Amino acid sequence: MFIKLLTAIVQEKFSDIHLHEGELPRWRTGGGDIEVIPGAEPITERDFDTILQHSVSEEDRGADLRVQERLLKYGGDIDLAATFGDTRFRVSMYWHGDRKLGASMRKVEKNIPKLETLGLPDYILKIIDRRNGIIFVTGETNSGKSTTLAAFVDFFAQRRVHIITAENPVEFLHQSRESGALISQREVGAGKDAESFDRALRAALREDPDIILVGEIRDRETAEVALTAADTGHLVLCSLHTRSGPSTIERLINLFPAEKQDAILSQLAGAFVLCLSQTLIKSVEGNSRVLAYEVMTNTPSIAANIQKNKIRQLVQDIESARGDGEMCTLNYTLSRLVREGKITAESARRAAYDPSNLHV
Structure with missing residues (x-):
């Protein structure tokens, strides 16, 4: 499951994660290259729904949130912030290739640099x-x-x-x-x-x-x-x-x-x-x-x-x-x-x- 992988790698040096439904997830490394994340499994539609769930408040997290429904409502792409543990991500979700799901997740460092x-x-x-x-x-x-x-x-x-x-x-x-x-x-x-x-x-x-x-x-x-x-x-x-x-x-x-x-x-x-x-x-x-x-x-x-x-x-x-x-x-x-x-x-x-x- 992608969320377990994310929890394991969140402290690694990367800036972005890119997800395509049915494909292996990739990340932008510290040097700026896009590479497949080691040890990852192909991304499923449920992984996208779970990310969406982490973008809402605690009291709403029990809701059955569906990315496909949100994309249909908002014209094919949505921007949100999702939190996993104490790490925030800026997330852009979208359709591509005949309505396959895609997402780009930008890691937001916890500490604001001077x-x-x-x-x-x-x-x-x-x-x-x-x-x-x-x-x-x-x-x-x-x-x-x-x-x-x-x-x-x-x-x-x-x-x-x-x-x-x-x-x-x-x-x-x-x-x-x-x-x-x-x-x-x-x-x-x-x-x-x-x-x-x-x-x-x-x-x-x-x-x-x-x-x-x-x-x-x-x-x-x-x-x-x-x-x-x-x-x-x-x-x-x-x-x-x-x-x-x-x-x-x-x-x-x-x-x-x-x-x-x-x-x-x-x-x-x-x-x-x-x-x-x-x-x-x-x-x-x-x-x-x-x-x-x-x-x-x-x-x-x-x-x-x-x-x-x-x-x-x-x-x-x-x-x-x-x-x-x-x-x-x-x-x-x-x-x-x-x-x-x-x-x-x-x-x-x-x-x-x-x-x-x-x-x-």
């Missing part, structure tokens, strides 16, 4: 130490965005503030601090705490927040409310599936119709604080992954080029400010990691979004 331990530059702490504005943490899937955002929240939790999060699902569990922050975590989704991110954000603005975390900006409505919140005295933390600072600005602008883009560019130029774009790369040893990142902050030149919609100019702005210790491109970080012997040149080239300008 920002200083993530491998980010020291100046990040100074950049994010703000009362208002908007901060983006971006990257492809499985790039550590959720962990970095959780570390940001933990950093701000030392303040006497009200932090509201909107997540789908809630991953890291944050506790309010008697001498620090009051933390309200809201889960987004059908039948959850809020139906959508934009509704959760609109409600949050009426709930006296100081800091708002948006699990992901997916649409124009959410982007609009997030920018308004940042523009009206709140600090907003959010994530996007973009690979660089410039592409993040471009993605946001393209969410809006042409007639609104000038106003949004002006608003963004004033509210923007930081875009931290990150990726995880297999180490030279092959048994772990190394964080690589790009940092773009809001210098006068960056703000001016955002307002004028000169997105291509932003890369040059980042390059020019690198010597001041304020920003760096992903290529700069990749080159440094190769020189330090932490990653290979081949891995660096695969990770670069602009490999033609990568010097390794």
Whole structure:
């Protein structure tokens, strides 16, 4: 039975588990490869139902929950958080291959890491130490965005503030601090705490927040409310599936119709604080992954080029400010990691979004 296997391996070093009905389960190892889990048996439909059962509250666990019924009700995929013992997983269940069941389970580490331990530059702490504005943490899937955002929240939790999060699902569990922050975590989704991110954000603005975390900006409505919140005295933390600072600005602008883009560019130029774009790369040893990142902050030149919609100019702005210790491109970080012997040149080239300008 898969649950017994999960209990046995939960302390091993892996980030994700992938399940396909009738097939052997696989996991993403510490080095980032997908491999069959040793000693596993093929996954059954009942295994999926059991995982679903672990996503509900204790008093509801006796219910006869069926994944097929849930998928039929919610359009073929569902997102949830499931707990096994004291370990949480972010779970996405779905249909594939003529309605066979599939699931991806992301392990959520119990202890929230301190920002200083993530491998980010020291100046990040100074950049994010703000009362208002908007901060983006971006990257492809499985790039550590959720962990970095959780570390940001933990950093701000030392303040006497009200932090509201909107997540789908809630991953890291944050506790309010008697001498620090009051933390309200809201889960987004059908039948959850809020139906959508934009509704959760609109409600949050009426709930006296100081800091708002948006699990992901997916649409124009959410982007609009997030920018308004940042523009009206709140600090907003959010994530996007973009690979660089410039592409993040471009993605946001393209969410809006042409007639609104000038106003949004002006608003963004004033509210923007930081875009931290990150990726995880297999180490030279092959048994772990190394964080690589790009940092773009809001210098006068960056703000001016955002307002004028000169997105291509932003890369040059980042390059020019690198010597001041304020920003760096992903290529700069990749080159440094190769020189330090932490990653290979081949891995660096695969990770670069602009490999033609990568010097390794």
